[in-house]
Amino acid sequence: MRVLMVNAQGPGLHAGGAERSVGALTVGLLARGHAVEILQAFPDGSPVLPGTRRTVLHAVDWHDSRVRTLENHLGDLLSLPRRRVEELIRAAEPDVVHTHNLPGFGTGVWEVARRVGVPVVHTAHDYHLLCPRVTLSKPDGAPCSPGPFLCGARTRRMARWAGAVAHYTGVSQYVVDVHRTVFGATAATVIRNPVQTDVQATRPPGPAPRVLGYIGSLDANKGVDRLLRAAPALAAAGCSIRIAGDGRLRAEVEAAAADPALHVVYDGTVGAQAKSEFLSACDVGVVPSVWPEPGGPNRTMVEWLLARRPVLLSRRGGLGEVVDSYPGAIPIEPTTEEIVAAMAALREPAAWEAALERAGRAHVDGDEAAALWVDAYERVLLGAAAGR
Numbered sequence: 001m002r003v004l005m006v007n008a009q010g011p012g013l014h015a016g017g018a019e020r021s022v023g024a025l026t027v028g029l030l031a032r033g034h035a036v037e038i039l040q041a042f043p044d045g046s047p048v049l050p051g052t053r054r055t056v057l058h059a060v061d062w063h064d065s066r067v068r069t070l071e072n073h074l075g076d077l078l079s080l081p082r083r084r085v086e087e088l089i090r091a092a093e094p095d096v097v098h099t100h101n102l103p104g105f106g107t108g109v110w111e112v113a114r115r116v117g118v119p120v121v122h123t124a125h126d127y128h129l130l131c132p133r134v135t136l137s138k139p140d141g142a143p144c145s146p147g148p149f150l151c152g153a154r155t156r157r158m159a160r161w162a163g164a165v166a167h168y169t170g171v172s173q174y175v176v177d178v179h180r181t182v183f184g185a186t187a188a189t190v191i192r193n194p195v196q197t198d199v200q201a202t203r204p205p206g207p208a209p210r211v212l213g214y215i216g217s218l219d220a221n222k223g224v225d226r227l228l229r230a231a232p233a234l235a236a237a238g239c240s241i242r243i244a245g246d247g248r249l250r251a252e253v254e255a256a257a258a259d260p261a262l263h264v265v266y267d268g269t270v271g272a273q274a275k276s277e278f279l280s281a282c283d284v285g286v287v288p289s290v291w292p293e294p295g296g297p298n299r300t301m302v303e304w305l306l307a308r309r310p311v312l313l314s315r316r317g318g319l320g321e322v323v324d325s326y327p328g329a330i331p332i333e334p335t336t337e338e339i340v341a342a343m344a345a346l347r348e349p350a351a352w353e354a355a356l357e358r359a360g361r362a363h364v365d366g367d368e369a370a371a372l373w374v375d376a377y378e379r380v381l382l383g384a385a386a387g388r
Helices: 018-031 066-078 083-092 108-116 150-159 173-178 224-229 231-236 250-258 273-280 299-306 319-325 336-346 349-359 367-386
Strands: 002-007 035-040 053-056 096-099 120-124 165-170 187-190 211-215 240-244 264-266 284-287 311-314 329-332
Touching (some): 018 035, 018 367, 035 083, 066 150, 083 108, 096 108, 096 367, 108 120, 165 367, 173 187, 173 319, 211 299, 224 240, 224 336, 231 336, 240 273, 284 299, 284 336, 299 311, 311 319, 311 336, 319 329, 329 336, 336 349
Parallel strands (some): 002 035, 035 053, 120 165, 165 187, 211 240, 211 284, 240 264, 311 329
């Protein structure tokens, strides 16, 4: 079959969540003899994947342009079928259009595909169709149900073309279920991301849990403010917090790191080998997300476990579906009190030994698991294409 992959930032094998998935799926489908073209909204500087052709819709990336960001929000609200997109779909002559993240496109791309006579499969990686902030949470991290006015009107506008989608998939059952408000009774499949990473720790954890590590976006919806509020109690117990990443709470993290009484270390943004060193410098990981994390598992959880580190894991969203299935994951409510209590429990020698033993059972999914992941998408795409 011929597949047209539609994603805001295109395919990326080494960056992003949806982008990694699009890139890995593209490579997997090509290896099975399918033809794949990429239609992306924004330039990202990544090389074209061998065996594919790529078209970029807009001249500038929204990350670099406030105007483009505003145009994205307006485009979501309007979600108009665009003639240019129709021209590109006709030129690609796909058997199926597979859409992913849609900033820069809007859901009008679904209606365009319907008019051209091409079935659509959509994969929900996050909550973009339901929430302008994508997180289903307020700026302070508190849960936020889509309101009936701005958010509700936006979702209704975007959902009006959902009848063109033959099948949708989600990275967790939570994501599939919450998108029923958009897709109704449309056929749906949960396709979880495989447990894979190219980051490895260079040394084992210490003989006691002394360093609690966080890596990711420095935002309230990720629970970073709650983690910082745990610093005084953890410092009093002889523990430090090590943080890597960037985001809106960076100033707060830097201020905490500047206070010697809090025992907070800030490593800035890390990647590749620096990430391996960061994981190795910590004894325990924490994912204190207060928003409903879409993926179950997500990449950060996987990296901690494959580094043989126990990880304190929020039960919110897709994470709650898998936390009990992964040895080494310790479920918590993402509160300051539970973070402190969980670290206190781990300081008991027997508990620490047991936690390390469980974390040591983590394994990287091999080629067979990755092939099964491609199998799942291939079945959905072939089924949609057959219905053309």
